[in-house]
Amino acid sequence: MQVDLRLSEIVAYDNLENIFKFLAEFFPPHTEKDFLKAVLIALWETLAISIVGTLLSAIFGLTLAYFSSEYNDTIAGKISSDFCKFLLNVLRSIPELVWAALLIISAGLGPFAGCLAIIFHTTGVLGRLFSDALENVPPEAPGVLRINGVSNFNIFLHNKMSQLTVQFSSYILYRWENNIRVASVLGLVGAGGLGQLLSFHLGLFLMDKACTVILAMLLLILFVDGLSYSIRRRIY
Amino acid sequence: MLASEYRDTIARRNFTFVVIFIVLFFPLIQTVEFYPWVLFGEKNLKITIDFLSTFYPPNLTNTFLLKVFESSLQTVAIATVGLFFALLIGIPSALLITTALSVSEFENRKPVLPYFFRYLIRALLILLRSIPEIVWALIFVRVVGLGPTAGILAIALTYGGMLGKVYAEILESGDNPPGKYAMQIGCSRLQVLMYFLIPQNLLELLSYTVYRWECAIRSTVIMGFVGAGGLGFQLESSLKMFAGDEVLTILFAFIGLVWLSDYFSKSVRKSLT
Amino acid sequence: MGSVLLKNYCQRVVTPKGNTKTILNGIDLGVSQGEQVAIVGSSGAGKTTLLKALIFSSKPSSGQIFFNGQNPWLSSSVVRHKHRRLVSFVPQEPSFPLRQSVYNAVLAGCLPTTNLLTSLVSLIYPKNVDAVTEVLHKFQLSDKIANRVDQLSGGERQRVSLARALISEASFWTIDEPLSGLDPKLADTVIKTLRDHAKQKKITFVCTLHQVEFALRYFPRVVGIKEGNLAFDLPVERVTPSLLEDTYERHKNC
Numbered sequence: 174m175q176v177d178l179r180l181s182e183i184v185a186y187d188n189l190e191n192i193f194k195f196l197a198e199f200f201p202p203h204t205e206k207d208f209l210k211a212v213l214i215a216l217w218e219t220l221a222i223s224i225v226g227t228l229l230s231a232i233f234g235l236t237l238a239y240f241s242s243e244y245n246d247t248i249a250g251k252i253s254s255d256f257c258k259f260l261l262n263v264l265r266s267i268p269e270l271v272w273a274a275l276l277i278i279s280a281g282l283g284p285f286a287g288c289l290a291i292i293f294h295t296t297g298v299l300g301r302l303f304s305d306a307l308e309n310v311p312p313e314a315p316g317v318l319r320i321n322g323v324s325n326f327n328i329f330l331h332n333k334m335s336q337l338t339v340q341f342s343s344y345i346l347y348r349w350e351n352n353i354r355v356a357s358v359l360g361l362v363g364a365g366g367l368g369q370l371l372s373f374h375l376g377l378f379l380m381d382k383a384c385t386v387i388l389a390m391l392l393l394i395l396f397v398d399g400l401s402y403s404i405r406r407r408i409y
Numbered sequence: 410m411l412a413s414e415y416r417d418t419i420a421r422r423n424f425t426f427v428v429i430f431i432v433l434f435f436p437l438i439q440t441v442e443f444y445p446w447v448l449f450g451e452k453n454l455k456i457t458i459d460f461l462s463t464f465y466p467p468n469l470t471n472t473f474l475l476k477v478f479e480s481s482l483q484t485v486a487i488a489t490v491g492l493f494f495a496l497l498i499g500i501p502s503a504l505l506i507t508t509a510l511s512v513s514e515f516e517n518r519k520p521v522l523p524y525f526f527r528y529l530i531r532a533l534l535i536l537l538r539s540i541p542e543i544v545w546a547l548i549f550v551r552v553v554g555l556g557p558t559a560g561i562l563a564i565a566l567t568y569g570g571m572l573g574k575v576y577a578e579i580l581e582s583g584d585n586p587p588g589k590y591a592m593q594i595g596c597s598r599l600q601v602l603m604y605f606l607i608p609q610n611l612l613e614l615l616s617y618t619v620y621r622w623e624c625a626i627r628s629t630v631i632m633g634f635v636g637a638g639g640l641g642f643q644l645e646s647s648l649k650m651f652a653g654d655e656v657l658t659i660l661f662a663f664i665g666l667v668w669l670s671d672y673f674s675k676s677v678r679k680s681l682t
Numbered sequence: 683m684g685s686v687l688l689k690n691y692c693q694r695v696v697t698p699k700g701n702t703k704t705i706l707n708g709i710d711l712g713v714s715q716g717e718q719v720a721i722v723g724s725s726g727a728g729k730t731t732l733l734k735a736l737i738f739s740s741k742p743s744s745g746q747i748f749f750n751g752q753n754p755w756l757s758s759s760v761v762r763h764k765h766r767r768l769v770s771f772v773p774q775e776p777s778f779p780l781r782q783s784v785y786n787a788v789l790a791g792c793l794p795t796t797n798l799l800t801s802l803v804s805l806i807y808p809k810n811v812d813a814v815t816e817v818l819h820k821f822q823l824s825d826k827i828a829n830r831v832d833q834l835s836g837g838e839r840q841r842v843s844l845a846r847a848l849i850s851e852a853s854f855w856t857i858d859e860p861l862s863g864l865d866p867k868l869a870d871t872v873i874k875t876l877r878d879h880a881k882q883k884k885i886t887f888v889c890t891l892h893q894v895e896f897a898l899r900y901f902p903r904v905v906g907i908k909e910g911n912l913a914f915d916l917p918v919e920r921v922t923p924s925l926l927e928d929t930y931e932r933h934k935n936c
Contacts, residue, residue, distance in 0.1 A: 267663075275648070318790065319735070331786065424806065
């Protein structure tokens with residue numbers, strides 16, 4: 174640990190000039206038309222990864238949340254409910270980048286692995302949030318439905334979900350804000366999008382092109398943040 | 410309203426949603442190349458099964474466990490030192506941009522220069538925290554080489570941006586009549602800060618800082634993937650070698666580390682409130 | 683298919699302080715199919731608990747219950763839950779999810795017999811609209827089908843809640859205080875609608891009533907509950923004012 178601090182101090186003082194020279198290479202950002210086209214395609218790919226990933230995670234997460242919060246009556250039901258809870262915990266403990274590195278082995282390089290990585294992790298996160306919310310619904314209205322003989326699924330669909338749509342949409346939008354950042358950088362391990370472009374150009378020390386890619390990332394992230402914020406304001 | 414009118418209105422609205430969704434979703438699926446059957450193709454399936462079979466049993470040899478332990482310690486060190494430097498960035502910026510310490514806010518004037526200045530610093534903070542920390546780490550690895558320093562610097566910048574914004578908001582939150590009173594009778598802003606703002610908001614400030622420390626540990630592991638040291642760096646090298654047993658051990662260590670830091674963070678925050 | 687028999691039915695609960703409180707004490711009550719019974723008694727006497735006991739919503743502390751000749755607590759929970767479809771329970775306080783439309787609120791009465799596929803389809807294409815209109819018409823609420831339930835008045839909400847019973851395919855109705863929140867003229871219409879519908883479809887109709895005059899006027903059989911015990915169980919002609927006064931008399935040493 175002592176090695177860390179000494180290292181950072183030396184680097185900070187002695188190599189300051191080198192650092193500035195290095196950073197200067199980033200500007201001005203490369204703006205040639207063909208390259209910009211490639212950046213735009215990568216940007217679209219990143220956006221697509223984040224949208225598909227977040228939406229599919231919402232569906233899978235909701236399914237797992239339903240199974241992990243409803244079936245506590247019978248023994249078989251309790252086992253499957255505990256299993257779903259365990260699965261959700263495993264999925265959300267492992268960060269997206271690690272999932273991506275693992276999934277590239279099975280799915281190959283490219284956006285599919287990145288999308289799957291987002292799905293695995295976000296299903297865990299959303300599934301846990303959803304199941305907590307489902308369990309905390311005030312029990313009077315569902316209770317009456319139960320006495321009347323309504324099945325668990327129908328109670329879920331027509332009673333619990335109608336109360337929770339706003340809250341769940343808010344969760345999903347928050348995760349989208351997080352996932353656009355994740356989708357941008359998953360390409361660094363080869364999972365497509367702007368990250369893959371960035372890693373390529375940084376590796377070749379083409380700093381001005383890398384700068385354009387970083388600026389594109391920044392714009393995309395700010396755009397999604399703004400969109401998510403305005404959607405959330407409208408549904409509240 | 411007639412019942413059939415009602416049904417038609419609702420059905421029409423729902424159908425439109427479904428159609429829009431399908432029309433927008435399919436091109437997205439194609440862009441992402443979301444074809445799950447690829448996973449079960451003959452070649453890919455064999456690779457997957459081969460790799461998964463190396464996972465068990467996990468590598469529990471003493472030498473390896475020691476390496477994992479050292480990496481975990483290094484991760485915690487990087488996160489902590491990084492957060493310390495983040496404070497050096499975050500605290501001054503927060504004091505500069507918070508309207509709780511602004512005399513012009515207090516007097517309800519709107520002079521241009523302080524506004525512009527605050528806006529500039531706010532924009533800088535947004536820039537710092539919107540660029541994912543792993544991108545910062547990548548850049549710094551090119552500057553200072555592989556190792557923990559790149560991670561520390563990346564955490565310092567990104568988390569400095571986050572802390573600056575949230576500290577400023579925490580200081581502005583709440584009515585703070587004692588602070589306003591102090592401003593009214595002419596206390597210096599430093600006095601308002603030391604005697605009113607900080608004591609009132611200390612718990613919330615500390616609580617948020619501890620929460621960010623816990624996030625920093627997770628960020629550090631992820632940055633390790635691009636060479637910034639710690640557990641992530643080790644995980645990446647084990648993955649490159651397809652050493653599933655090592656990967657499994659490191660994953661367990663990671664989950665344990667996250668759980669410990671989460672537990673620590675929760676108990677510190679509980680004892681604060 | 684709607685007959686219930688309670689034999690020596692007891693319901694006890696443990697209070698937060700740790701004492702055991704007896705809510706229902708050794709009730710013997712039988713209701714055969716197609717009967718219409720009103721349950722009366724002072725507040726807290728155990729009317730709602732008795733009503734819930736009839737539809738086996740929770741297990742008795744001791745004693746037995748037979749629904750259609752079978753003890754539901756001897757079957758598995760899945761079978762028992764299936765039997766619940768034959769019952770319609772309307773609580774005293776109508777409770778709906780926020781922002782639900784009247785249409786959806788009434789449709790909840792159909793849910794017990796809606797299978798998975800129909801349920802999912804109805805998310806997009808609303809079903810059973812005619813049934814809902816018919817039922818709302820009986821309660822003079824046809825023009826409110828698209829309104830949100832939380833924007834209705836108390837009396838309107840109560841009628842929506844009762845509409846659930848009408849639209850369901852249950853053969854046994856248990857309704858807790860059907861007339862709460864309704865003015866006398868409306869209460870008249872409502873109780874007549876419920877009674878006539880039940881008589882026509884041969885539905886067993888049991889309800890609790892605070893308004894004793896309505897019980898005496900519209901129901902052929904009246905049951906009185908006093909402090910968890912069965913005070914009387916008589917055809918309405920034999921119910922005397924002194925009997926009622928006795929039932930409603932509160933415990934003197936409170």
